[in-house]
Amino acid sequence: MTDAVVVLSTAGSQDEAERIATAVVTERLAACVNLLAPLTSIYRWRGAVERASEVLLIVKTRRRSVAALIARLRALHSYEVPEAIVLPIVAGSRPYLEWLLAETAPAKMRATPRRRPRGSGLRSASARSRGRPRPR
Secondary structure, three states, X not given: OOOEEEEEEEEOOHHHHHHHHHHHHXXXXXXXXXXXXXXXXXEEEOOEEEEEEEEEEEEEEEHHHHHHHHHHHHHXXXXXXXXXXXXXXXOOOHHHHHHHHHHOOOXXXXXXXXXXXXXXXXXXXXXXXXXXXXXX
């Protein structure tokens, strides 16, 4: 088991989902948020069966950030009762999970960026263009 978790939530529109996702990633409460739409939700609310078009947010974060993330979802959300379901990540790609934890680490725990390993396939745009003539 890792310290990483997935939090599922929904939003009423693409704009709201993007606003929430951008905020929680910018604030380092999440390393990544995937948005899936369109999604049809059928649920019971105040005694009636409702149907709504929504956007699913799949939020990747660390276990220690869950309480702050849920509080932020409540503050940013238009819903009276926003969804927040936390699922543990029991295993996964080690480099991905290391990245996830690094991106959501408190400032005092963040390591200075290391150089990318050679042959990793992760190259910046400037590295790809080195050695090529520039257009004039």
